Amino acid sequence: TGLPGPRFWKNGTYPASLANHPVVGVNWYEANAFARWMGKRLPTEAEWVKAGSWPVTLSSSARVQRKYPWGDTMDRSRANLWGCGHDGTSPVDQFPEGVSVGGVYDLIGNVWEWTRGNFNAGIPSDQGQVLDVPMRSIRGGAFDTYLDNQASCQFQSGEVPMARKRNIGFRCCVGACDLTPHQRGTQPQAKPQPQNAFVEEVQV
Numbered sequence: 001t002g003l004p005g006p007r008f009w010k011n012g013t014y015p016a017s018l019a020n021h022p023v024v025g026v027n028w029y030e031a032n033a034f035a036r037w038m039g040k041r042l043p044t045e046a047e048w049v050k051a052g053s054w055p056v057t058l059s060s061s062a063r064v065q066r067k068y069p070w071g072d073t074m075d076r077s078r079a080n081l082w083g084c085g086h087d088g089t090s091p092v093d094q095f096p097e098g099v100s101v102g103g104v105y106d107l108i109g110n111v112w113e114w115t116r117g118n119f120n121a122g123i124p125s126d127q128g129q130v131l132d133v134p135m136r137s138i139r140g141g142a143f144d145t146y147l148d149n150q151a152s153c154q155f156q157s158g159e160v161p162m163a164r165k166r167n168i169g170f171r172c173c174v175g176a177c178d179l180t181p182h183q184r185g186t187q188p189q190a191k192p193q194p195q196n197a198f199v200e201e202v203q204v
Contacts, residue, residue, distance in 0.1 A: 006030075007164040020091040022111045022169035028136045028161035031114045031170040040172035045117040045156070047173060048139050052108065052153035054101035067152050069100035069107050074148040079109030082146040088166070089143060108151050111169035112138040112159070119158025133160055142167035 004012035007025030014023075026034070035041050043051070053065035070078050078098030080090040092106055099105050107113075117137035135158035141151030144167055149155060159168060 008166060018089070020093070021089040022092055022106070024089065024111055024166050024169050025164045026168075026170065027164045028114050032116075035170070035172045038172060040174045042114055042116045042170060043173040045115055045137060048107075048113070048115050049153055051102060051104050052100055052140070065153070067154070069104070069153065070098055074151070079106070079141075079151065080143045081109045081141060081151055082144055084109075086143050106140075107153070108140055109145070110143060111140075111167055112142045112157065113140050114168065114170040115139055119156065135159055136161045138168060
């Protein structure tokens with residue numbers, strides 16, 4: 001578009017009142033490029049789901065995923081969803097009761113989040129069917145999400161990668177294997193086995 005910033009910014013900057021809100025109006029390519037520029041990346045589908053629904057141990061042999069980051073029952077006081085009093089985005093730290101087991105804010109509500117994955121609408125790949133328009137996966141629901149099941153950790157929706165909407169944002173992640181502690185005067189330590197650390201929701 002030639003614009004010097006996300007879709008809803010003016011003159012290359014954001015309103016001061018939105019300084020602690022997630023960035024929106026960014027398409028998948030822009031989100032991916034920004035993440036790479038920061039030395040990070042968009043999360044995979046598996047990383048996003050695990051961050052939100054970190055398994056709860058029921059016994060020595062049984063574990064279950066949470067439906068929501070805080071448990072298995074929808075509680076609209078823990079996330080910015082339809083009917084919670086906001087008609088748009090909210091500050092990224094406004095719902096501390098809704099954080100995940102790993103301490104990640106806003107995995108549910110506020111804005112949908114781009115991931116690295118493709119959206120296949122449940123079409124088995126062995127059937128040879130494809131969507132008319134290729135779509136990228138978005139997760140988490142947004143401030144205008146009405147149905148509870150669409151704001152769960154397991155629900156996947158999709159959007160065309162060029163979309164720059166007011167209810168879609170993104171967050172970056174980085175692999176623990178890419179974080180190598182280094183002390184002055186010592187040799188760099190060997191990289192640990194690949195794990196993934198979630199980074200905060202990208203805000204302005």
